[in-house]
Amino acid sequence: MKLIDKLIKTKTQQKLILGTLIVIIFLLYFMNSWSYDLWSPDEPRYAEVARETALNGNWIIPQLNQRTYYEKPPLYFNLVALSGLLIGRFSVTSVRLPGIIIAVLLLAFLTYFVRKEIDFLTGILSFIILATTINFFWLAMKVNLDIPLLFCTTLASLLLFRNRDNYQSKRWTTYLAFLLMGLGTLIKSPISILPVLTIIVYLFLHKNIYRLKKFPWLGSFFFLFLPGIIWLYLAYHIAGYSYLKTAVFDQLIGYSTGGQGHPQPFYYYLINFPLQALPWSLFLIPGFYYSYKVRSNLPDLLNYAIVSFLVIFLVFSLVGSKRGVYLMQLYPFAAIIIAWFFKLHFNGKIKNNKSIIIPTLIMAILFLFLGIYLYLQGTDLLTDQFQINLQQQSGFVFFYHSLVYLFIITSLILITITLFRSAQFNFSFIVLFGVILLIMLKTIFLPTLNQVKSERYLANDLAAAYTKQAEIGLWGSLNNDSGFVFYTGIYYDYIFENENEVKYFLAKPGKQILIINDVDKWEESSFKDIYQQYFRLKQYQVGSNKMLLLTEN
Template sequence: MLKVIAILAVGGAVMFFNLGGWDLWNPDEPRYAEVAREMLIRGEYLVPHLNGEVYFDKPPLFFAVIALLSKLTGEMTALSARLPSAIFGVLTLLLVFALGGRLKGPSTGLLSALILCTSFQFFWLSRRANIDATLTFFTTLSIFAFFVGGHSERNRWAPYLLGYLSMALGFLVKLQPAVIVPFLAIVPYFLWKRGKEFVLDWAHLPGFMAFSGILLGWALLTLESQGLPYLRGLLWERTAATFFHSPGHDRPVYYYLYNFPVQFMPWGIFLPSAVLFCIRRDRETLFPFLWFSLVFAFFSLSEAKRGLYLLPLYPAAALMTGWLWSETAIDERLLRIPLHFSAVSFLILGIAAPFGGLYAGKLWEGAPEAGMLAGFPLILSGLLLFLSMRKGNKALGFWTIVLVTSWLYILCCWKVLPALNPYKSYRFLCQKVLQVLQEGDHLVVYRRQGSEINFYTGIVPILRVYDPERLKVLLSTRRVVCVLRQRDLERLQQEGVKVRVVAVQKVGGKSLAVITNKEVGRADTPSGPEEDQQEDKRRGPPGMGEDP
């Protein structure tokens, strides 16, 4: 019980502290929140919509959960949009604790859960309105259920049923990965351990029927509502096909070899030792290793690569690393070498942090204080790590890393991220849009997907324009307020197009402008819905034209 309390205490602090303390930021957060907001407005929970159009990129469940929580809290906010990720993040910690307990014992489960909680990418995505923390909960629950069922002598159908139900719900969150990850984690392991007996077990039948029934029912309802083109776009063109071709996120096959250890920090430095430990140890340690390595290899073969795609591997990496800490003496090389690197890194970062804060004070007045609040704990932690190695106190070393990392995350959520909000949020730009927008005006976004404009203005639909000639026609025939990049504004001005610049603002590294043709002379020609629909057809399917 004390171990569960420790996990909930650390996990609750890291995942929930100041969760709504800054706005929803690109990429993804405003778009997903807007899809959920439009669900609430339309009362349509089967087929997601964005900007009033069918949204092909993701199935409905994650957005429906955000919509439900927002309805319960009274409004759609950054807090309500992020709550599902935080809740499912903490639940995943408990699953890892339970799975670690099954594999080795409660101590291994505790260490693994705390490692997962304090790994950077898991912390970050469990505090964002992103799909991946929710997906990771369902894939981990499926793996846990199948692992328990595969080791049970009787009533195996019950955990198998839970595993299949979790896969079905995960599929309604993010489609194919919800099936691929548990399959690669479980089937090869049990084929190696028990042969085809696991696959041919009749105890799978109730769960498989439930899984098939849920997905078939969803597919039939969706087919009746939207037709075959929607399902084809959702299940293949906008999702599975990106495995083979993805212009937006195409990266080399070795991308994750350097990306994953960095995003698994501060534990990434222990990952090579954890892999060696699992290979050398015994048959049971191969389970998290196979889970990790097979899924890692699969996603490495995909052309589309983003660090967040690997989040379902983080429980496996945490279990491997937790097992390493649980079973390895502090004076053994597998633990001593990465621990030395960690101690030196903490000392260097601790010394550098106050100086970095002083330098950043030119941009943010709170930076010196934040630098001191980060620097001194890091220096103390580095010294404690050296002391733990000198005294042979492994617990001191482990808890030092957990607590200082948790403190840095809390400090980040308390001081740093709210200070970055004016530079990252579209809310302030959208306030300027609303100040100039009047009834009868047309709100246009040029060469942008624009979901953040939908969310922060509350306006649906917004006219998306990608053709410069079309934009010129709009500016000459309608009353327009337009959001575009500053470089596109400069091109318009060079071509002699007369507009009034309402605001120029940098948001997330992009220089954006709000312009209008009002008060600069233009013909007021009312537009009809037919023209707007034609423009939507010109720009391509919904979701296209994401910001680079």
């Protein structure tokens, strides 16, 4: 600990440490991002919407397959489109780069605020914990809306907290916080206004609610609604009321209130969050315990992180539609709580090492069971999921063995290091595990799985068979099967929902090419035997689905 104190004594040293961490994490996230394709359903869809934005100038009304795309607002697609234009081409790297940059910026801003409110060590630990949380770095390396939304809400929340003493004198940064929440709405969802609720609850619980009397509400709500008003005005001018009804009321508001989406029981996140936030989530319980134990001496930001965590967890548990990615909003606050807990151990203020040892042993047992389960059932799981012959796929054998060894060896090392009763040793190894997992993910797991997860192989064959006289049909879902469009630039002429439409399409004169997103549809169709002799069928494995490409003989 004395060595750490010496290393972070001056601001120059602190900047050097933070700058080094930023570069390392960026390189880790960016590394090998070109070696595996966009994976359905979300990545290809979002990338294609961005490509069409740049190609056709659809900056206000997003489009997919040259049709209006109602499900999400345009802001993040515009950022990805700009990335593709600046780089000069739309590739898996160019469309993933904005998310990686935003994730690293979020880590940097989090460290800045924690250093200001607590200390630099807690800030750096928060950076490291969040950066090596499995679900965070998994999403940071993908084309997705949740990391950009998290950037907006976290920065807004921290700004509102920083200004808590006098919102009036700090009104311009308060306006910035509300502007960020407004931009969050244009990225994904009105759930971006959660920071307003968390700061109100925090001030109420700490008997400072009177500070809201001088809050610049009028100007704040002006900046909150400004991005949305501009977009709605332009969208109405271009597409009319019908677009606003579908895109805003049916999609944005419907999903945000849980009226649509993914219904799950109230307790869903109690199981889902600890698993997705590994390897650090197991230290949240002792973090909360010691926060309560020394509650009279807690830093204000830690108090705010605890309130924010509990409020957000409760809100999302009450909403009917639930997905693990929704709880990304918790991750920065969880990182602060866990970082403060470890710092107390590093400083020797927590003498009882059980609060480190017990979560570490639980993690070790979890990884050991997972490694043993994969050893016993892994081959069957891979064979059943992807319909592959492992004896003919050496890459998958190596992938399978690597997972088994990673979890079993990690569990044994975790059990061993608990004997040393050193918080620094535990923390360092868990960080090392996260980094090793990230590197293996980028260099072994994702490139190997790409063989049975990517749509590119089908897309290449589609492009080879395509002529300008051909008509392209999809018997499937545009939302789930848009990767072919991104890879080839060839749009679907028709999207079919039932076999009668497909039968009519195949019977038409001219050249037809058909993509079927589930081989069972073809096998169960009433016209399979009629057209089998006229079309060449090729089967592809895309995730758990067997897909077909039908081209004329």
